[in-house]
Amino acid sequence: MTQSDPVIAWLLDSDPSIRWQVMRDLIDAPEREWMAERARVETEGWGARLLACRDEDGQWAGGAFLPAGFDPREWREHGQPWTATTFSLSQLREFGLDPACEQARRTVELIGANAHWEEGGQSYWQGEVEECINARTVADGAYFGIDVAPIVDRLASERLDDGGWNCERTRGSVRSSFATTINVLEGLLEFEKSTGGTTRSREARGTGEEFLLERSLFRRLGTGEPADKNFLQFLHPSRWRYDILRALDYFRASAILTGTDPDPRLGEAIDHLRSRRLQDGRWPLDWSLPGRVWFDVDDGQSEPSRWITLRAMRVLKWWDAQASIA
Structure with a gap:
C-alpha cells in the first residue's frame, strides 16, 4: 500500500487520529513520521476538540x-x-x-x-462493579499509565465456566457474552502491553479468546447460527458493543504482541469482512449507537467510513501477510 492508492489517499485526507494509524499500520512509514503525526492528536482535530x-x-x-x-x-x-x-x-x-x-x-x-x-x-x-465497565477502565488505565492490577485480578476471578465474561453474572447469568468478553479481552491486552501481564491475566485472556474462537467470532456454540445479526454489521464507535471487526482487530493486536500466527478459526469472519468491501475499496458504516455525543467522527450510516476502512485494511494486511508466509 502506498500514498498513491486512492483509498489510502482518502484515509490520509482526514484527522490526525486516523492519519497516524494509516502511516504506522498500512503504509509502514518510519516511526519518527507517524509519531510526529500522532503528537498532533493533542493539539489538532478530534483529539483536541474532545480534550476541550x-x-x-x-x-x-x-x-x-x-x-x-x-x-x-x-x-x-x-x-x-x-x-x-x-x-x-x-x-x-x-x-x-x-x-x-x-x-x-x-x-x-x-x-x-x-x-x-x-x-x-x-x-x-x-473500578466499578460491572465487568464491562471495569474492562474499559482497565484498558484506559493501563494505556494511560495507571496501576489497574487490582481490577485485573478481579476480572480474572469473574470468569464464567465457559471461559468468558458476562456483566449479567451477578443477576444469575452463567453463559458468557460476546460483548462483555471482547471488552475484557481488550482491557487485559492493554494491561499486558503495558506491564507484561501476570500469569493469571494471560491465562484469563487465553480462555476468553477461546470462547470467541470456538464460536467463529459470531456463532452460537449449540446451533451454529449467528448469535446476533448485528455481529456481522460494522459499528462505530463501538462503545461497549460487539461486532466481528472489533474482534478481528483485537486478535490482530494480540498476535502481534505475542508473535503468534493467526488462528484458522478466524477465517470465516475474514471472508465476511472481504465480502463487505465496496467496489471502490472502502467499507461502509452499517450502524451507530443512538445517544448524546460530543461530536460525530463518521459521515453517517451507510456511508463509507474511514474508521471502519482503516481497521478492515489493517486486519486484512496482517492476515494476508501471514498467509503468504505460510
Missing part, C-alpha cells in the same frame, strides 16, 4: 459513567448518553492520544482525584 470538552476537574459532562443530572428518560427515549468520562477517555485512547503528553497526564491525575463512580461511589481508578 473537559470540565475543570478533569471529568467530562460532570460524571464517571453518566453525565451529571442524568435523567433515565433520556436513555429510554433517545439512547444511552456517551459524553461522560469513561467513554471520552476510551475515545481518546482510540484516537491514540500520547499517554506521555501533558494533557493526558494531567487529565488522568485529575480524574483520580475527583471522579467517583455513580454505582458505589468508588474512586474512578479503583
Whole structure:
C-alpha cells in the first residue's frame, strides 16, 4: 500500500487520529513520521476538540459513567448518553492520544482525584462493579499509565465456566457474552502491553479468546447460527458493543504482541469482512449507537467510513501477510 492508492489517499485526507494509524499500520512509514503525526492528536482535530470538552476537574459532562443530572428518560427515549468520562477517555485512547503528553497526564491525575463512580461511589481508578465497565477502565488505565492490577485480578476471578465474561453474572447469568468478553479481552491486552501481564491475566485472556474462537467470532456454540445479526454489521464507535471487526482487530493486536500466527478459526469472519468491501475499496458504516455525543467522527450510516476502512485494511494486511508466509 502506498500514498498513491486512492483509498489510502482518502484515509490520509482526514484527522490526525486516523492519519497516524494509516502511516504506522498500512503504509509502514518510519516511526519518527507517524509519531510526529500522532503528537498532533493533542493539539489538532478530534483529539483536541474532545480534550476541550473537559470540565475543570478533569471529568467530562460532570460524571464517571453518566453525565451529571442524568435523567433515565433520556436513555429510554433517545439512547444511552456517551459524553461522560469513561467513554471520552476510551475515545481518546482510540484516537491514540500520547499517554506521555501533558494533557493526558494531567487529565488522568485529575480524574483520580475527583471522579467517583455513580454505582458505589468508588474512586474512578479503583473500578466499578460491572465487568464491562471495569474492562474499559482497565484498558484506559493501563494505556494511560495507571496501576489497574487490582481490577485485573478481579476480572480474572469473574470468569464464567465457559471461559468468558458476562456483566449479567451477578443477576444469575452463567453463559458468557460476546460483548462483555471482547471488552475484557481488550482491557487485559492493554494491561499486558503495558506491564507484561501476570500469569493469571494471560491465562484469563487465553480462555476468553477461546470462547470467541470456538464460536467463529459470531456463532452460537449449540446451533451454529449467528448469535446476533448485528455481529456481522460494522459499528462505530463501538462503545461497549460487539461486532466481528472489533474482534478481528483485537486478535490482530494480540498476535502481534505475542508473535503468534493467526488462528484458522478466524477465517470465516475474514471472508465476511472481504465480502463487505465496496467496489471502490472502502467499507461502509452499517450502524451507530443512538445517544448524546460530543461530536460525530463518521459521515453517517451507510456511508463509507474511514474508521471502519482503516481497521478492515489493517486486519486484512496482517492476515494476508501471514498467509503468504505460510
